[in-house]
Amino acid sequence: MSMSNNKEQQTPESLAERIIGGDRRALARAITLLENGAPQANRIVSLLHQNADLNKARFIGITGPPGAGKSTLSNALVTCLRKRGEKAALILVDPASPLTGGAILGDRLRLPGHSGDDGVFIRSMSNRGHLGGLSPTTAGVATLMQAAGFKRVIIETVGTGQAETEIAGLADTVVLVLVPGLGDDIQLMKAGIMEIADVFAVNKSDRDGAALLASELKMSQTVSSSDGFTPEVILTSALSGDGVDSLLDAIDRHYAHLEQSGLIKVTRKKRIQTQLNGALQGLFRNALAGIASEDLSQVNCQLEQCILDPYSAAETLWNLIIANGKGGK
């Protein structure tokens, strides 16, 4: 492959075309561009929205408290999908450490068993620098994977906080993974997390209390929710693989309900808003990054010397963003 040929293939148009053709390297390249906030990344995603059939893909969110075994369960779902002959993409969102800025789960379970399998695409992302639980580019990365022909995109988030709110805006089906013995059932109910679950997975089903937790969850679900769907409760053991097939079936039943009831339109609409918000935040971030470094250091200098307060500094920076936008395009 000549240099010029290689260069030509990096235009948004050619990358988009290659992604739609299922080219893994083009997919990986586009994901990196998106994560780095490269200006051509938005163009690629736009092209894919115009040219790829994105409506067939399903986003599955896997969430729950730390230690519930979400990574192992996500991996087991991928294995299960492969056995059924389906391609599967997996996004693992690592929480960033508040102090070091680095991803915490450097020791995150390296998912085994899928290397060399073209039907599997796994990407680990950090939510570094982001105010929420998901990375702001998660929605875009999921779209890229969809466009590359992955009809199932599993998005796994860590933490029992904001990530759940965001995953609910992105996924067709949210699986809330719980384990017995952490007391999380009651705690999560208090925190209003339960209501985002479309399917409950009671993982580590060999543990004492798993059956009890499952029946408590079922009891709490006896009154059907407003959309006429009662979330199923599935006992799983991600390590042994027990129940993972049933979990996948329950996910499919929820999706079928979305399609039959027409609620899929609401889900899609919500997802588009999430994608729009993510893209807007990305443009804002890029605009901030586009402020000339001498202007930025002047503001920082004045902030440190207390010549400028943070609120006036914000207005100065905002005016610079507007002026830059005015000058550009």
Next chain:
Amino acid sequence: MSMSNNKEQQTPESLAERIIGGDRRALARAITLLENGAPQANRIVSLLHQNADLNKARFIGITGPPGAGKSTLSNALVTCLRKRGEKAALILVDPASPLTGGAILGDRLRLPGHSGDDGVFIRSMSNRGHLGGLSPTTAGVATLMQAAGFKRVIIETVGTGQAETEIAGLADTVVLVLVPGLGDDIQLMKAGIMEIADVFAVNKSDRDGAALLASELKMSQTVSSSDGFTPEVILTSALSGDGVDSLLDAIDRHYAHLEQSGLIKVTRKKRIQTQLNGALQGLFRNALAGIASEDLSQVNCQLEQCILDPYSAAETLWNLIIANGKGGK
């Protein structure tokens, strides 16, 4: 009070002056302006930064998992501060429900015992619509309280997620509240939450396992952290009040360490960055809200009909923001 007089008192300058004079109604009014994203709010906070002595106040963050008793403990700290003759302000950040958009803790413990006490100011805020755990206006509200003469501002956040990251950027001292029996100790360590704690409060100290949890925490702290400070572990019972005095002493010792080591400068710098980020996000939000409703509904309509993809829509909205900014001031 005549209408015109009342109106005059609502200018940023007069509100700022009244806040510095300790006027509670002016403080409440400015907080509401800030929460509503009113343009004059930034001006008020700027004026306070210029005219009030904000360096004497201390921000204390109270965080930890749901059910740890943070509200009761925050209230007990306020009571304790009042006994010592200090004024205290308290900000309670409610998580917003992902689905309903409303604050979850409508049934949040109504803090008793401080009504009619001018030395106490309590404000409950929702983080609704925000991607992180804190409300984007929390930093501003805390500044308003500082300016009104509250030398201690206690900020309590719910959830074991992103809120902790943000509170670490805002508070001088972060108190991580844990309780025995939830298994949270190990879970939180895994999630990298432990490192933000300046003081640990093991609450509900009458419960089995409280002493064990405290000693485990102490063991995990034997190696001094990089700044030469080892977080203290305090057993508290927020309900009975046991240990709350000791907790306040430990908070003060941490603050003294910040001052003696000069680390207070780092804390202040971090806080200024947090305030700057919050103010920038506020300006961005206001700019979005400033897009004409006919433009917005056109974009939404095209989104729904899939004429426009979310990424192109984001660029359209961003260009409108730039054009509006160009037209304004």
